[in-house]
Amino acid sequence: MRYRFLNSTWTRPVLLVLATLPLMTASYAHIAGSRPQKSKAGEPRPALAFETYLVDTGPVKETTRTVGARFRFKNLSKHTVTVKKLVPSCGCLNPQLEKKVYLPNEVGEFQLKMETAGESPGQKEYFVDFNYEDTQERSTRLTLKLELPTRRLVVKPKALVVYQFTPGRTTHPVTVSDYRAGTDFKIISVESTTKYAKAELGSLEIKNGIRQQKLNVIVEDTIPPGKHNGLIVIKTNDTDFPELFVPIIIQGPDRKTAQRNKTVSPIAN
DSSP states (O other), X not given: OXXXXXXXXTHHHHHHXXXXXXXXXXXXXXXXXXXXXXXXXXXXXXXXXXXXSEEEEEEOOTTOOEEEEEEEEEEOSSSXXXXXXEEESSTTSOOEESOSEEXXXXXXXXXXXXXXXXXXXXXXXXXXXXXXXXXXXEEEEEEEEEEEOSSXXXXXXXXXXXXXXXXXOEEEEEEEEEOXXXXXXXXXXXXXXXXXXXEEEEXXXXXXXXXXXXXXXXXXXXXXXXXXXXXXXXXXXXXXXXXXXXXXXXXXXXXXXXXXXXXXOOOOO
């Protein structure tokens, strides 16, 4: 049957078409594929470009009080940039930014300053989330790496955050430990920069050759609504560390709660 089909007179044109069909198909695909394709519009690039996204200071000397890092950036877009907030991974970083609005092609920078005495020894990695808005909400993470020595002064806690929503004084301990051998380290005075708290010297303990000076931070009886920032300033006789700082944040009640506490009068016995 196969041989009779091939020898029939009307099969020659059919065979010719079948033979050229692959070539025709390939040619069509080539022509169709060479046509320009419509690409989807990508998302706009972030407006801010930073000179560096990581600062690595390496080992820090034992006598170094403050470690700093500077991050410079530029607005490369045609839009105005508004910085919303800087969120540090540690309250000890204390990021400082001069302004919040940056025009196209404008350059800015912010700094980190960390008090080393508030940190334990070893390898450290901190970061700040730089939150801003151009055509949309954006966030860039900037990192600080360093290595702190083992024999040093350590302040704990690194920062005090006090939530005081109801009347009543509260006391919060702070400890300054001197791990250095053979020093005559002494705290001369301690004070608070916020009027809503005061600081007092406590007891001195020596354990395993480590001098531990206790401090008491006393938050006042009634705190106004809102957040109140300050510093506990510790002055010492040490030439390398003449001053130590502990940030303090006192969160008072909201206005409705404060008004309710104010209007409630004590019940007479």
